Amino acid sequence: MGIFAFIFGRGAPLSDQPELPEITSESEDGFVDLVFKVVDSNIQNDGNGWVEAYGVNEGRRVGLRVELIGPWKEGIIGADIQTFQGQIRYISVGEATDLLVQDMQKLYGSTIQADKMKSDGVLFTGITLGGNPAHTEIGSLKIKLFVESEDEDRYAELYTNIDITGKRLEIREKDPDYRDPVIRALAGM
Numbered sequence: 148m149g150i151f152a153f154i155f156g157r158g159a160p161l162s163d164q165p166e167l168p169e170i171t172s173e174s175e176d177g178f179v180d181l182v183f184k185v186v187d188s189n190i191q192n193d194g195n196g197w198v199e200a201y202g203v204n205e206g207r208r209v210g211l212r213v214e215l216i217g218p219w220k221e222g223i224i225g226a227d228i229q230t231f232q233g234q235i236r237y238i239s240v241g242e243a244t245d246l247l248v249q250d251m252q253k254l255y256g257s258t259i260q261a262d263k264m265k266s267d268g269v270l271f272t273g274i275t276l277g278g279n280p281a282h283t284e285i286g287s288l289k290i291k292l293f294v295e296s297e298d299e300d301r302y303a304e305l306y307t308n309i310d311i312t313g314k315r316l317e318i319r320e321k322d323p324d325y326r327d328p329v330i331r332a333l334a335g336m
Contacts, residue, residue, distance in 0.1 A: 194280025265335030
């Protein structure tokens with residue numbers, strides 16, 4: 148029974164959830180930056196794949212799946228920063244993701260009332276600022292995500308950093324002004 152509670156996140160004691168980080172442990176200076184432990188991943192040689200990551204907030208296990216979707220178009224920013232552009236999808240893993248969306252809404256102080264993630268996930272445009280999606284084994288990915296919209300109230304940017312070797316996922320704010328649009332995108336509103 149305990150294994151099912153862990154898998155489905157239904158009240159599993161924290162002692163059954165080894166080494167999950169407190170998701171807000173690295174937030175500072177007015178930013179809500181979240182950190183998770185990657186517990187499973189499957190990234191292919193072409194940079195397509197996914198990671199599943201969890202953390203703890205207010206004694207509850209929260210988490211999500213992040214999918215990398217190519218093709219990854221190579222580019223250059225400035226004089227010498229190699230980039231790769233593709234798509235990133237945040238996907239629900241059930242109750243742990245619903246709790247994450249609720250917690251993010253509270254942590255952001257958002258006026259958008261959200262209780263769960265959009266059922267088909269949230270698709271972002273992603274541009275790497277470090278790393279290569281096809282070579283996650285040799286370094287981390289630093290990805291800037293865009294919620295694209297003509298409507299200024301729906302446009303947002305944030306960062307998602309993935310370190311497969313270090314078993315770490317980060318969701319970092321770009322600007323606190325994007326909090327409501329991020330929650331809107333997560334909830335599909």
